[in-house]
Amino acid sequence: MPHSETPMSIQAPPAVVMVRPRHFTPNPETAADNRFQSSPDSPADETARRAFDEVSCAVDTLRAAGVTVHLFDDDGRHHTPDSVFPNNWFSTHPGGHVAVYPMFNPSRRRERRSDVLEFLxxxxxxxxxxxxxxxxxxxLFLEGTGAMVLDHLARVAFTARSHRADPVALERFATHFNYEPLVFDTADAQGQPIYHTNVLMCIATQFALVALDAIVSPQRAAEVRQRLEETGREVLPITQQQVADFAGNAIELSTPQGRVLALSARAAASLSDEQRRCIERSARLLPLDVPTIELAGGSVRCMLAGVHLAPRRAV
Structure with missing residues (x-):
């Protein structure tokens, strides 16, 4: 089916929440286990300005593609260097449910905002x-849709084991929201655990990008693949280098013209021709240029908190 005719999908939200940072910087607190972070090569104020501009441009691109973007500004009054990644502190779910999550690093706990919840x-x-x-x-910590990659169709919460995804917290979420947890151990190219599941895995409506060789157990990797293929999706394995280029940190979104896959320009450039062809059978690639924000060890998926809620009708 051409993507221009694809129907709305429970997997691909039509709206997102984004936060535009004022004092963006890679967070020293999170560097211990986030091996995707890098140090800026420019002064702090210039790095912050670039990040602000990257979010502004990303919002414009998403809106031009037909995605509804609810943009909130970080006022900068609190030390929240990772505020650009709201998908970790809350998630929304069909049926009118919202979850607010426990965060591992103290500075990230200050990202939670009552005004965002009241807006929703x-x-x-x-x-x-x-x-x-x-x-x-x-x-006990569970960092939202960073720690979990949710298959909304099959009700599975794919989760890489880490101290940012505690099994007790995961079990509580799974019970409340009716998901089956599928937990696995991971290793990056250096043999270290990968801090968030959404760096190595993206589940769309008709395909999934997964770093199968980053899952330590071959049997578990085969199970992950099988569970995704059971839903009719085509599984596209990505390499450790593509993980490092944030190819797994993408999100499928619905627009009036069909579905799009929002990902960074770096991630899009890392895709093979065959991966592109498969993706574009059901979703248009929508690259966003966010190299400064990627210094913090996250990319486009982390920046977009999907809104899986029914809009209120105007009275």
Missing amino acids: KQHYRVQDVIDYSGLEHDN
């Missing part, structure tokens, strides 16, 4: 907000 309640049908942030007091 005002403009979308929100039945409940389940707040797991109190689990931080027990050192």
Whole structure:
């Protein structure tokens, strides 16, 4: 089916929340286990300005493609160097459900914003907000759709094992939201665990990008592949180098003209011709240029918190 005629998909939200940072910088707190971070080669104020501009351009590109973008500015009053990545502190779900998550690093806990939640309640049908942030007091963490990659069709929460995805917190989420947890150990090219699942895996409606060789157990990797193929998706393996280029950190979105795959320009450039052809059978590639933001160890998927909620009708 050509992507111009594809129907709306529960996997691909039509709207996203984004946060434009004021004082962006790669976060020293998160560098210990995020091996994708890099140090800027420019002064702090210039790095922050570039990140601000990259988000502004990304918003314009997404809106021009037909994606609804709810943009919030980080006022800069609190030390929140990773505020550009809101997908870690909340997620939304069909049926009017919202989850708020416990964050591993103290500076990231300050990213949670009541105004974002109130906006969602005002403009979308929100039945409940389940707040797991109190689990931080027990050192239990689950960093949203960074820690989990959710298959909304088969109700599976694919999760790379890490201290950012505690099994107790994961089990609570899975029980409340009716997902089956599928947990696996990972290793990057240097043999170190990968800090977030959404760096190595993207699940779209008709395909999935997965770094199967980053899953330590071959049997578990085969199970991950099988579970995705059971839904009729084509599984596109990505290499460790493509993971490093953020090819796995993408998100499929719905627009009035069909589905798009939002990913960084760096990620798009890393795709093979065959991967591109497969993706473009059901979604148009939508590259966003975010090299400064990628210095923080995250990319486009981390920047976009999908809105899987029904809009309120104007009275």
